[in-house]
Amino acid sequence: MSSTRASRSRSVLLQVICLAWVAASRADDRPVTREELDKVVRELEEVKRQQGGGKQPAKERSQGAPGAPAESSFGPGRGGIYDKPFLRGTGPRTYVGGYFDVEYIDREESPHDFRLHRLVPFFVADIHERVKFASEVEIEDGSTVEVEFAFIDLLLAGPLNFRGGVILDPLGRFNLYHDSPLYDLTDRPLVNQLVIPTTLREVGAGLFGVFEPLSGDLQIKYEAYLTSGFKGLSDDPAEDPAISRGDGFREARAHEPAFGTRRFGDNNNDFSGVGRLSIEPTLGSEIGASAHHGAYDEDGDNDLTIAAVDARYTFRQFQPGGVPVGPIEVLGEGAYADIERNTFARGLGVPGDFWGYYAQVNYHFLPEYFLPRGTRLTTALFPDSIFTLVGQWNHVNLDGNRRYRWTVGLNFRPVESTVLKLDYQFNHGTGKAPESADRDAFLISLASYF
Template sequence: MKHRRTSCTIAILTALLMFGFAPTVGAEDEKELSLEERIKKLEKLSDELLQHELADHDLEDQQQKRKAQAAGLRYGGSGGLIYARPGYSNPRAVIGGYMDLEYANLKGPTNARRNPNASFDQTRFVPFIYSDVTENTRMAAELEVEHGIGEAELEFAVIDHSFAEWINFRAGVILLPVGKFNLVHDSPINDLTQRPEVTLRVIPGVLREPGVGVFGTFYPTRLSKLDYEVYITQGMNGFSKDGTPRITDAGGLAGARWQTTDVGLNLDNNNNQALVGRLAYSPILGVELGVSGYHAKIDPESKRPLTIGALDWTFMRGPWEFLGEAAYTTIKGNDRDLDGRFIGLPERMFGWYGQFNYHFMPTFIQQLAPKYFSDDSIFTGVFRVDDVNTNLDTPGLEGDVFRITPGINFRPTEDTVFKFEYQYNFEPNRITGRDVMNDGIVLSVATYF
């Protein structure tokens, strides 16, 4: 509008100057003005008007920027300065997460599930934050509240910086690539409620540690893909401050994880760090084989090494899936306390699981309620076998578990799942010489949000 007004003003002044009706010029002087002088006066006057117009535009731009800034801050005055950070006026972060609710009704005490009573459990509430800071820098973090009580724990928090697809830098509390399940353990993703026992004991559940490293992807051929991750991290703590061992038959490695240590501020108990990595090869779409490992010293004097070696596999063809994982762990000297006394705790562990999934959606069910069952709705039949022994030198202890789990789940959409399964648990009771009777049903619902 202002540009149009200026143009009209210049046109009027031009006409006045050209035809001798300029209000600022006297009648006598007007006769003496040549056409050239009139043009010069017009140019000068036009420049002044344009400068004035540009000044008005600068002022308007500043006002608009201030309005946008105020909208980003949301709060006026100096109190709003706490929100004057990158991202608030130009949001880049995504907030989401997942939660689940479980119900278990088992016949008796079990080594795999510690509560023998029929119980509901709000097992996990996990909010996450993801942000693209720049085109090459990203941040991701997850918090976790377990069983509906207690404080939120940091599940992972990393800063990623990409140089190229084949080389990326990562720093923070890293979800460690020991096996594949530790990287894809979210409840809504998995088709059974209970996590595989090998990923809870031989590889401790949700294994994460602070550290740095690199990851990336190569394409050896037109159809194949090779992923890698390598990190240097804090390392596990095998002993409490009072010298009590933290690796046991019942819990396996779970008590030695970084976040469970009683060393002040979750710091390391020695001067050695852990080395961890995974290599995954996919020759064609639907097939992946992974090999991974973890090595650290776990005692204050750095004389007792812990090593985990793991294999994982995924095969998908049509509606069928076959996936699984196997892990072998050695803990040198864990059968003795720090003073050298024999205590008989495990030095070798082994476990594996194999799982078949079959995805299906009967046509007659879709026809019964076509508005409810969408193209994303799916049923999945599941059959899994778990076998774990946390003390290979002394079989039949609390960490010796064999389980068969058939189940079925329904997903109205990809992000939400209702699960039903029945566990057949074969766990030895060394006192009676018979297996513990602890079979039962497990139900759950889980969703992303």
């Protein structure tokens, strides 16, 4: 009896010591880590095991051979709901984040409007040190829910890795880096709405990697995948083509349920291919070339080829006369789409070739640069804040639908991941462009990662 009481006393004493140790670790306002909590739990479990006369807990006895995966802490026998791999183990392996953007739009000849444009949660999981999962789910206009991407990466080596799932097409640079908090204007470039219809994603698989052949910042990157392809034309003459002069390729994307196909389904028995090669000679500079090729019609008789080039360069800050100037970014992207059309496709009105481009300049600054030395405005509250003055020129030609846009904008980033944007668009259309192409617009938007 006394031995039992002594054992219980030791147990209580050890638990008190463990709890005191956890509390002490917070004395300096440092949060308790997952590893520290796990250590406390293991010590308490050891006390319980010793109280049981050295008997192993039932859960440990049921684990079987050494090295077998630990059983879920939620317990077995619950219909498989809790018997999941992510409920085993103690290491932090899944990460949740996302971004959102809201907009105010005042367009000529239209009532002003407010828009919850996007709420995009994303999930990244370390399944293994060489197996990663990543996914984004886009909620657009507060109601439309779509998978933006969801893929598995097998990390084999720096220059050679495998990716499979719903991938972002490496067609141009903007489609890969299109998140609203990254972009310095509210609306995406016209070429990336109509010729490369961002967000362009497909089910596919392929390889990606990075080469670092020399010392310094030089990097060579590539991505190459086999995919399902565009869905632009049915074999039913009663169906209108999904490719149009008004919307470009937007309705022909793989994730659209065109011509009775399911989302991300294929409309023919052919594969498509997409790939991009880029060179980054220095930090902040890049040149890329990419292409997408494959049949777009149900019979597989007509091919669609989209070729794109992109570039960006950053001029570092300089100080003429002691006044900081910059950094200044210059960037742009262009694309050309060759649409093959047989007699059937022409008869149904499939348009001819599309092309477009944009060029943009970003000038980063702080008001403090132009005030007496030592004056602090935004940096008093947000030390890493920055303003950006933006100018962008757009031109697209969708088989005679010619549209032009000049945008000037100013944005403020209190921190790098959060941005408030003000833009004004000067729009103009010629040829087969609709009247709405001439309507200018004023936009305000707020976007942030979380």
